[in-house]
Amino acid sequence: QKEVEQDPGPLSVPEGAIVSLNCTYSNSAFQYFMWYRQYSRKGPELLMYTYSSGNKEDGRFTAQVDKSSKYISLFIRDSQPSDSATYLCAMIVDTGRRALTFGSGTRLQVQP
């Protein structure tokens, strides 16, 4: 069983839709959670990061963490064609010198 499970998609939605992306994890020691966006043939870019359970909002993006269920989500409101990318969840026990553990990534396609 992988430490982090993420539906690979692809997920296709019409422009303006609300998108929900999810990851589950098995290691209860994970404390920090991140969402990255990766365009084709580019490096990942950080979208959101959270530490505690609950919601964190940044513009059209909302990150949600439920540590009791070991479940994290990223919501994208008013999705745009420019949001079409692969979204990777990532998590870590502590920061600094340890590598992130990534989900497999979900490919999102927003249709104009």
Place this chain on the structure above:
Amino acid sequence: GAVVSQHPSWVICKSGTSVKIECRSLDFQATTMFWYRQFPKQSLMLMATSNEGSKATYEQGVEKDKFLINHASLTLSTLTVTSAHPEDSSFYICSASAAQHGGYGYTFGSGTRLTVV
């Protein structure tokens, strides 16, 4: 914000030759650098972790004599793929960590697409 510059963005080389990929942290000192490999439609797979001035720690299954990592300074880390073969063709990405970043301090390079012919 923190920027990691990775070069080249793409390279084609002949089988049996070596290729060097560079990652530079432009505005911060990268105490730790992570090197990943990504195959098409797959997630990032950690290859090795390097701390400045120390030997790199390789993940299981990654040949340290084939993938040479040098982290001689706080702003530069290099990955050299030696005696490259077609199966080494992949997307290689570096990620730098620095204690002074705040947040969670992981910045990624833009990646290098290696094609071995």
